[in-house]
Amino acid sequence: RINQERLWQSLMELAQIGATEKGGVKRLALTDLDKQGRDLVLSWGRAAGLSITIDQIGNVFMRRAGRNPALPPVMSGSHIDTQPTGGKFDGNYGVLAALEVIRTLNEHQIETEAPLEVAFWTNEEGSRFVPVMMGSGVFCGAFSLEHAYAATDTAGLSVKDELQRIGYLGEQVPGQHPVGAYFEAHIEQGPVLEDAGKVIGVVPGVLGLSWYDCTVTGMEAHAGPTPMGLRKDALQVATGIMQEVVNIGNRYPPYGRGTVGMVQVFPNSRNVIPGEVKFSMDLRNVTAELLDTMHQEILAFIEQRSRETGLRILAERVSYYPPCPFHPDCVEAVRTATAALGYSTMDVVSGAGHDAIYTARLAPSGMIFVPCKDGISHNEIEDAQPAHLAAGCNVLLHAMLASAGV
Amino acid sequence: RINQERLWQSLMELAQIGATEKGGVKRLALTDLDKQGRDLVLSWGRAAGLSITIDQIGNVFMRRAGRNPALPPVMSGSHIDTQPTGGKFDGNYGVLAALEVIRTLNEHQIETEAPLEVAFWTNEEGSRFVPVMMGSGVFCGAFSLEHAYAATDTAGLSVKDELQRIGYLGEQVPGQHPVGAYFEAHIEQGPVLEDAGKVIGVVPGVLGLSWYDCTVTGMEAHAGPTPMGLRKDALQVATGIMQEVVNIGNRYPPYGRGTVGMVQVFPNSRNVIPGEVKFSMDLRNVTAELLDTMHQEILAFIEQRSRETGLRILAERVSYYPPCPFHPDCVEAVRTATAALGYSTMDVVSGAGHDAIYTARLAPSGMIFVPCKDGISHNEIEDAQPAHLAAGCNVLLHAMLASAGV
Ligand SMILES: NC(=O)NCCC(=O)O
Numbered sequence A, B: 001r002i003n004q005e006r007l008w009q010s011l012m013e014l015a016q017i018g019a020t021e022k023g024g025v026k027r028l029a030l031t032d033l034d035k036q037g038r039d040l041v042l043s044w045g046r047a048a049g050l051s052i053t054i055d056q057i058g059n060v061f062m063r064r065a066g067r068n069p070a071l072p073p074v075m076s077g078s079h080i081d082t083q084p085t086g087g088k089f090d091g092n093y094g095v096l097a098a099l100e101v102i103r104t105l106n107e108h109q110i111e112t113e114a115p116l117e118v119a120f121w122t123n124e125e126g127s128r129f130v131p132v133m134m135g136s137g138v139f140c141g142a143f144s145l146e147h148a149y150a151a152t153d154t155a156g157l158s159v160k161d162e163l164q165r166i167g168y169l170g171e172q173v174p175g176q177h178p179v180g181a182y183f184e185a186h187i188e189q190g191p192v193l194e195d196a197g198k199v200i201g202v203v204p205g206v207l208g209l210s211w212y213d214c215t216v217t218g219m220e221a222h223a224g225p226t227p228m229g230l231r232k233d234a235l236q237v238a239t240g241i242m243q244e245v246v247n248i249g250n251r252y253p254p255y256g257r258g259t260v261g262m263v264q265v266f267p268n269s270r271n272v273i274p275g276e277v278k279f280s281m282d283l284r285n286v287t288a289e290l291l292d293t294m295h296q297e298i299l300a301f302i303e304q305r306s307r308e309t310g311l312r313i314l315a316e317r318v319s320y321y322p323p324c325p326f327h328p329d330c331v332e333a334v335r336t337a338t339a340a341l342g343y344s345t346m347d348v349v350s351g352a353g354h355d356a357i358y359t360a361r362l363a364p365s366g367m368i369f370v371p372c373k374d375g376i377s378h379n380e381i382e383d384a385q386p387a388h389l390a391a392g393c394n395v396l397l398h399a400m401l402a403s404a405g406v
């Protein structure tokens, strides 16, 4: 069994880097704070005797040798970047749970057949740079290194320059790093486990996701003298589309999701009819067919509104991954470990994307969920119980041992 | 008759201060550029022999003596601050038309019975500081000097500090400056004159206005794992209100206006359900009764939505002025001058607020409209024809002479 107190202390220590007044964390990818967080985790890895590799997109792998160096490592990890108003556990828990597994094995001097690795992936959140889950995406060939390098934040700073600046532009070619199996422990980020009173979520798979940037172009004009009938109000058309995004999410339960999270209005003056509105759209569902139906519906709605209003509306898809069922072997390993440890459990489909959906393209992958308070994450008040976090970490320990061989 | 070429040249010269790439002007109130604009107009006033007074809110009065110094001056003017993406004519035309009247009288050595004055008022646009029409509002007692001084821009800079910084914090107590009558020439800022093919709009009055800041508070949560039914999506509720603002504008034609110009979403991340949305609402109509009905309707709608959704919604009124009918004497003076000069004409109710609605509280006031291209203003492509601008200036000349006595 892992050390609950040590795991919790590490989480709290890492959470101080970028800590916010409201008890959350703001540690955006490739900022100075991200560098500080990375440095701290690296120092812990070194102290645990792990050898470090960094690849060209800044993914970090910390390796514990196995008896058989010819075997590919059993890997576990997640990310340490956060949302602008993020919490202490999202991602961070997966990395530190994997580290706690290593510390526990060191303490008990348990050797494994295959090597073990702790990984943390660059820019999982996608808040500062798109695409989301950038590091694991490049690693697994979902998109190219050049594409990721070229991404810029709102200030125009690029991923490549920022990697270099913080000293995490490594040398290894992404993907040229063998993986035998990948496990990721994570808070659920939803209310299902808590509602059902269960401790461990076995994750059969992850909802597919489509992200879009939408731009509505109307005509700026003065809010006073311009009669209602003569307006080309970009916001009035945009708000109709925003409402339809949510309607489409509602139309395909239980896994349909439709969200507008980001809006910019131009020129954003209170007595000017908006001439342009840009906003994001986020659609998700559990099968490729359902997600595609939602995709078709929002595009059809947009085309219809453009025809009806005469306004130009552009919707560009900026991210997509299909729904990802996890490998039966990994799902079974998690289920078996949970049963052996005697934790209450249920299956929980992940609504959030995780680095594991990309590693699943290269190696058998699986996930372990633990409850978070009120199902809330991507919020500074994100919270989780030490005992639940420890339970997830114990399941991770057993699943990794079963997979690596003792 | 005034000098069309001189008027146009002055407009073009002033428009170079803060000129934008797209041919517009960005000269926000009390910025360095506003100072440059003020300095230029002042230098022209001095060159025309005018004596200058500046009051404590930075309103500027440039006086040409009359035969009878005991008579209050006949005043004309407008403002020279602009929107963030504004044009060359809004406000600037009214100030330079008044100056052109003076230049013409000087040239022809015509003396008037009452003194004449050219005025420009501080922060008419309300883009940088609320309330809108600040200088004339303080001058006419619509709100206090202290209230105006305390207004801050988004960077936290105050009106008083900025007035001091640019050297336009004058000594005269606002309002302690007699006004016999006030005329303001302005581009229409709407499409009515152009559509009807008329040159001069006689303005019977101005629509009343209500401005609000609205805040919807929901709960931030992750866009993936949070089922639709468990969300408190502040944006979904806000967009419904935004649509209703426009619906209410549509419900009371022909003068009803409903506009949302400004929106801010928090935390504004594409995979976070918005926890808070702030936006402006702008309602207008031609009678106090209609405007009040619209006011009641939006408040009732907001209360209902708050009850239905359980979300907290605050709507605070930040500006209000009632519909303003102009003084019959001034309206007649404009009508008579237009007829004498033989211009095509019609009545046009002003949808935009103007400094004249505040001067109307102290002295008989009236306005003269000329067409602007496609009815567009508060936009960098705002445009107007030299001949139309000259026509409005000729009407102003004749109305002022009639009012001041020759
Ligand atoms: N786990 C997580 O927050 N992933 C970010 C990508 C997403 O929005 O699902």
Ligand SMILES: NC(=O)NCCC(=O)O
Binding pocket: A222, A223, A224, A271, B090, B124, B125, B126, B132, B351, B352, B353, B354
């Ligand atoms: N004329 C003008 O643009 N006034 C600003 C106040 C308003 O929005 O009506």
